[in-house]
Amino acid sequence: MIEPSRLLLGVNIDHVATLRQARGTRYPDTVLAAALAEEAGADGITVHLREDRRHIQDRDIYLLRDTLQTRMNFEMAVTNEMISIAQKVRPAHCCLVPEKREELTTEGGLDVLSHLDHVKAATDRLRASEIEVSLFIDPDNAQIDAAIACGAPAIELHTGAYADAVTAAEQAQELQRIRHAAAYAYEQGLIVNAGHGLHYHNVEQIAEIPHLNELNIGHGLIARAVFVGLKDAVREMRQLMMEAQARVQTQRDALVR
Numbered sequence: 001m002i003e004p005s006r007l008l009l010g011v012n013i014d015h016v017a018t019l020r021q022a023r024g025t026r027y028p029d030t031v032l033a034a035a036l037a038e039e040a041g042a043d044g045i046t047v048h049l050r051e052d053r054r055h056i057q058d059r060d061i062y063l064l065r066d067t068l069q070t071r072m073n074f075e076m077a078v079t080n081e082m083i084s085i086a087q088k089v090r091p092a093h094c095c096l097v098p099e100k101r102e103e104l105t106t107e108g109g110l111d112v113l114s115h116l117d118h119v120k121a122a123t124d125r126l127r128a129s130e131i132e133v134s135l136f137i138d139p140d141n142a143q144i145d146a147a148i149a150c151g152a153p154a155i156e157l158h159t160g161a162y163a164d165a166v167t168a169a170e171q172a173q174e175l176q177r178i179r180h181a182a183a184y185a186y187e188q189g190l191i192v193n194a195g196h197g198l199h200y201h202n203v204e205q206i207a208e209i210p211h212l213n214e215l216n217i218g219h220g221l222i223a224r225a226v227f228v229g230l231k232d233a234v235r236e237m238r239q240l241m242m243e244a245q246a247r248v249q250t251q252r253d254a255l256v257r
């Protein structure tokens with residue numbers, strides 16, 4: 001597996017749509033949000049078309065398909081409806097995620113192990129449309145093995161438990177789980193992404209983890225944009241990620257000397 005030259009940033013713009021849907025207006029516009037994020041250095045745009053359409057709408061997906069300068073990471077539940085939409089849109093990436101109608105946000109990873117045949121069939125259908133499939137899973141080796149059995153080339157490790165940890169000890173434990181899972185998945189040849197609940201005060205420790213390809217960040221970043229504007233919010237996030245990676249590189253160099 002080729003080591004990525006830098007950690008990529010996927011900007012999740014669901015929360016721009018959340019604000020729009022709160023009033024049923026035409027603004028704020030997801031196309032403009034994506035363009036500004038890209039101009040500020042986003043490597044990709046993530047959108048989650050939830051089954052209940054609480055934020056991103058079908059129209060957003062088609063407009064973004066025609067306007068993105070980078071690439072779309074289309075997050076979706078493992079349903080026939082979503083697979084059909086993905087086959088029409090043909091985004092660069094599809095990330096299969098679990099979904100519950102009543103949840104506030106995605107509460108955990110997809111249980112690939114318990115639904116192997118179902119997830120594999122969806123993965124096969126999407127891959128046949130030349131879409132790179134990623135599975136949004138908890139940092140757990142059994143789930144990683146199941147993702148491999150599905151033929152998914154990529155995973156996204158759910159960082160929500162790390163982000164929600166209350167004590168420093170809990171957070172350190174969750175960080176260790178993610179670190180171990182990332183190393184294991186990378187050794188197995190997977191592309192390893194991570195995300196959920198990341199913000200300006202917890203991203204650096206995640207960005208220091210070796211072998212990660214991309215972080216997908218939405219809520220924390222869009223919340224910051226309310227105060228500093230979307231472009232600065234993206235730049236600040238990129239800067240934190242780059243500094244974290246540079247620190248790790250300096251430590252590695254010092255060990256070699």
Ligand SMILES: CC(=O)[C@@H](O)[C@H](O)COP(=O)(O)O
Binds near residue numbers: 104
């Ligand atoms: C799958 C995932 O982690 C993101 O898409 C996140 O879920 C977006 O925010 P909502 O959970 O509010 O849809």
Ligand SMILES: NCC(=O)COP(=O)(O)O
Binds near residue numbers: 196198
């Ligand atoms: N897959 C995670 C994602 O896209 C962003 O999640 P969040 O930062 O909005 O929690």
